Each structure stands twice: as structure tokens, then as C-alpha cells.
Amino acid sequence: MNRTLQLGNRTTKPINGFPRVAQKLASDPDRTTTIFRRFDQLSSRNLLFLEAELAELEALQKRADEDDLRSTDRTTIECHSDWRKFEQYATEKDLNEDAVHPKQAERLNLALKIKERLSEYHEALAVHQVLLNAKAPAPTTVNAMRNWFLGGESGKIQPRPQLWGSSATMFDDPNDLVALRVPADQDRLSGFILNHFGRFFATDSNSDENSAHISERRLATVVAITSSILSAILLFGSITSLYFVHNPYAILGMLGGWTVLFAISVGWLTNAKRDSVFAATAAYSAVLVVFVSGNLGGVSPPSSVVLGN
Known part of the structure; x- marks a missing residue:
């Protein structure tokens, strides 16, 4: 989403404050606006407090074990x-309810x-790890939500945030935000299309007068089609250009250029990892080398330039 495009359905206007913010967060059918703070600090x-408390309990346990190690009392041994x-x-008590x-x-x-503190500590560690490894919300969604939250789309001379007090800074730090659900594709191509052509994906549903719902499915379809077209251009464009070039040195340069462009x-334009980029580039260059090696373009390289078998 860009500044004026965000996800949501047109519903009855709720009470300003928490009811309206809650409706806004839950209004998107794709649930990409469910953005909350992680409170990292x-x-x-x-976690540091729990860790410190457990460290003190650990020290107490060690001292107790050292004390029991020197004991010859049968009860302690049992x-x-x-x-x-x-x-x-x-748990044994006497008649006065004192411990025997x-x-x-x-x-x-x-x-x-x-046991209680360790369970609490491990649970807090696991939850914090999940939040830290969760995907960040899309920058366009954060910008749109921040603009709406701060009243930037209200048209008022002095807009006020939807929540007051300390909650007014809810969207100030994008690095402290977590989305409970993010779009399946958050690559640069999707972001480029959304930022520059987002209006074409707006639907009739609208949660506010100044915002529009963006169809995630429609956007994903267009991104998939665009990616397919780009892939076809990179493959057939390179083959076509190599077919009409007969200078072996120019062919070598074009092979390098097309390979670099593909990489x-x-x-x-994608979220591919480094190993995937290397594998795809190697496969692409292999296709071009096989094409040139087959001499399909009628090229007969000199003895000093070996392009294939």
C-alpha cells in the first residue's frame, strides 16, 4: 500500500478511539493490517530480569547442594x-502446623x-524469538496505517492521532512493529508495482473515505504475469540477439552481459537467496552456452576462441 491506499472494508463508522482502531486493524480481508508493537526494549x-532472578536461584541451589554434600543425615540422603x-x-507438619x-x-x-521461574523464562524466550523471526510488515502498509492513525487523511488543520497518551506513538518506530500476517510476496517487484500502480488494484470496499482496499490476489497475479514476461524476455531476447551476431568476441561479451543482467x-526483483541466485544464473548461462556451442547462429569461431565442443 502507498500513503493513500490501504486494506479494509466499508463498515459503519465506529466510536473514535480504541473501537475505531480495532476495526481498522481487523477490516482488511487479507489481514495484512494486523500490525502491533513488539516492545523489544x-x-x-x-528477559534480563528473569535471567537475573534465575541466576540468584541457581546460586541458592548450588549453596544448598554444597551444604547437603557435607551432611550425613539419612533424611537428606533419601x-x-x-x-x-x-x-x-x-510437607510433613507437626501439631502446630510447623514443618517437621x-x-x-x-x-x-x-x-x-x-520450576516456575524457569518455565516463565523459557516461554518468554520462545515467544520473543518467534516475534523477532517474524516477517516485518510491508513498508507501504506501515506508511498507510501511520498516515491514517495520525489523522493525515482527515483534512483537518490540526489532525489528532486516533489514540492519545503514550499510545499516540504506536507507529513511530517501524523496527518495533510486527504483522501477524504479511503478504505472501514482499519482493521489490511487488513493492514497485504497488507503489506506482496501486490505484489499479483498488476495490470498491473501503473502510475510510480517503483509503481504498488493495486486492492482494490481484496484485499477486499481476506480479506473477510480469515476472513470467521478464523471464521470457531475458531468455528469448538473449537467444535472439546471439543468433544474429557473428563476431565471436561480441558473442562472448553478450554472454557475459546477459548473464549479469539475469543475475x-x-x-x-525476487526474494531468492544467494544459493538460489547462483543456481539460477548457472542454469541460465548454461542454456546460452549450449545455444552458442551448437553453432545455431552460423558462427565459426577462430581457433583462438573456443565457445564449445
């Missing part, structure tokens, strides 16, 4: 080998506290 601080005995001794074995009760409380196209 707070999450990291929370508690380190039999959980049922450990639990029995630790206070040391074992203390050990059990420590073990249960470690740049794959690397910049």
Missing part, C-alpha cells in the same frame, strides 16, 4: 534420591520456585 528487559520421600518430608523438616521444606520451596534481475 521491554521484552529484553523482562531426599536426594527419592522424590516421594523428599515431598513427604518437606524445615530444611527439606525450604529445599522444596526453592525447587518449585525455580541482477533475480537478485533484485
Whole structure:
């Protein structure tokens, strides 16, 4: 989405504030506007607190183990080998509801506290890892949502954000945002088409007077067709040009030029990884070399230039 194009359906205007923002986030049928803050700094601080607390509990556990290591008490020895005995001794109370074995009760409380904090720490780590590895929302979607959230499309002289207080900075830091769902294709070609030709993908559904819904399916179809056309041009364009060129040195230069152009196209217009770019480029250059080697263009290279078998 660009600044004035975003996803959503036309519905009854809700109450300003949280109801309206909630409707906006949920109005997109493709759910690409479900953007929220990750609170990276707070999450990291929370993990540090849990880690520090666990470090203190770990130190307490080590001191308790060192103390029990020097003990010759049969109860202590049994508690380190039999959980049922450990639990029995630790929870046993006298008539005054006091622990019969206070040391074992203390050990059990420590073990249960470690268990609780460790579970909380691991869960927080796993959730934070998932959020950090999640795909970032599309920049066009973030720009459109920020513009709407800050009232940039309201036409007022002094627009106000949809939420006040500290929530007014919700979309200020794009690096702290996470989208619960992102479009399947977020490559540079999709972004280019969306930024420059987004109006052609607008549908009749509209959540605001100044915004339009962008059909993700239509956009994906156009991107797929455009990619296919570009691939055909790179393949048949190179073969055609090589067919009409008879200078062997020019052919070598054209082979290098078309190969570089293909590699740049794959690397910049798609989300292909480096190994995929290398593999596709090698396959493309192999096709061109086979074409030239077959002498289909009627080229007879001199003895100093070997183009094939």
C-alpha cells in the first residue's frame, strides 16, 4: 500500500478511539493490517530480569547442594534420591502446623520456585524469538496505517492521532512493529508495482473515505504475469540477439552481459537467496552456452576462441 491506499472494508463508522482502531486493524480481508508493537526494549528487559532472578536461584541451589554434600543425615540422603520421600518430608507438619523438616521444606520451596521461574523464562524466550523471526510488515502498509492513525487523511488543520497518551506513538518506530500476517510476496517487484500502480488494484470496499482496499490476489497475479514476461524476455531476447551476431568476441561479451543482467534481475526483483541466485544464473548461462556451442547462429569461431565442443 502507498500513503493513500490501504486494506479494509466499508463498515459503519465506529466510536473514535480504541473501537475505531480495532476495526481498522481487523477490516482488511487479507489481514495484512494486523500490525502491533513488539516492545523489544521491554521484552529484553523482562528477559534480563528473569535471567537475573534465575541466576540468584541457581546460586541458592548450588549453596544448598554444597551444604547437603557435607551432611550425613539419612533424611537428606533419601531426599536426594527419592522424590516421594523428599515431598513427604518437606510437607510433613507437626501439631502446630510447623514443618517437621524445615530444611527439606525450604529445599522444596526453592525447587518449585525455580520450576516456575524457569518455565516463565523459557516461554518468554520462545515467544520473543518467534516475534523477532517474524516477517516485518510491508513498508507501504506501515506508511498507510501511520498516515491514517495520525489523522493525515482527515483534512483537518490540526489532525489528532486516533489514540492519545503514550499510545499516540504506536507507529513511530517501524523496527518495533510486527504483522501477524504479511503478504505472501514482499519482493521489490511487488513493492514497485504497488507503489506506482496501486490505484489499479483498488476495490470498491473501503473502510475510510480517503483509503481504498488493495486486492492482494490481484496484485499477486499481476506480479506473477510480469515476472513470467521478464523471464521470457531475458531468455528469448538473449537467444535472439546471439543468433544474429557473428563476431565471436561480441558473442562472448553478450554472454557475459546477459548473464549479469539475469543475475541482477533475480537478485533484485525476487526474494531468492544467494544459493538460489547462483543456481539460477548457472542454469541460465548454461542454456546460452549450449545455444552458442551448437553453432545455431552460423558462427565459426577462430581457433583462438573456443565457445564449445
